[in-house]
Amino acid sequence: MAAKRAQESRIVSSILMVPEDANPAGNVHGGVIVKYIDETAGVVAHRHSRSNSVTASIDRVIFHHPVFIGNLLTLKAGLNMAGRTSMEIGVRVESEDLLTGEVRHTASAYLTFVALDESGHPHEIPGLIAETEDEVRRQSQALNRRTVRLEERAREKAGGSM
DSSP states (O other): OOOEEGGGTOEEEEEEOOGGGBOTTSBBOHHHHHHHHHHHHHHHHHHHHSSEEEEEEEEEEEEOSOOBTTEEEEEEEEEEEEOSSEEEEEEEEEEEETTTOOEEEEEEEEEEEEEEOTTSOBOOOOOEEOOSHHHHHHHHHHHHHHHHHHHHHHHHHTTOOO
């Protein structure tokens, strides 16, 4: 199975925030944003693995600024690391005030997806070719996060706390 370049699976998507996405004060619910993060990362995982891929974990979502009704939410997602059957996708969320043109970094998240075969079992995926300095840095940081996730999982299985 041939490795793939990081740019082959990148995606940028935009969604206009409407009243049903928000609370009565006009602030978009964090859960709505997380849903779009998960969906966007899923497209990246599918593009890389060319198979059904499911969310295994979301490391964290950090919200930097609120999003309001009428803002354009733009999600930029790319593959940071590919393991044997799993992959880490990073998602950057920006919100744009369409009246002023102001764009703000709204949130960031790291998600792990697992590729599945037709029977629903994990299956091997292509490796990742990191070509730029930024891609090499992202891959290195993703490997570090993977180590931390595996250590936390081992502690949880042993009955310890995180």
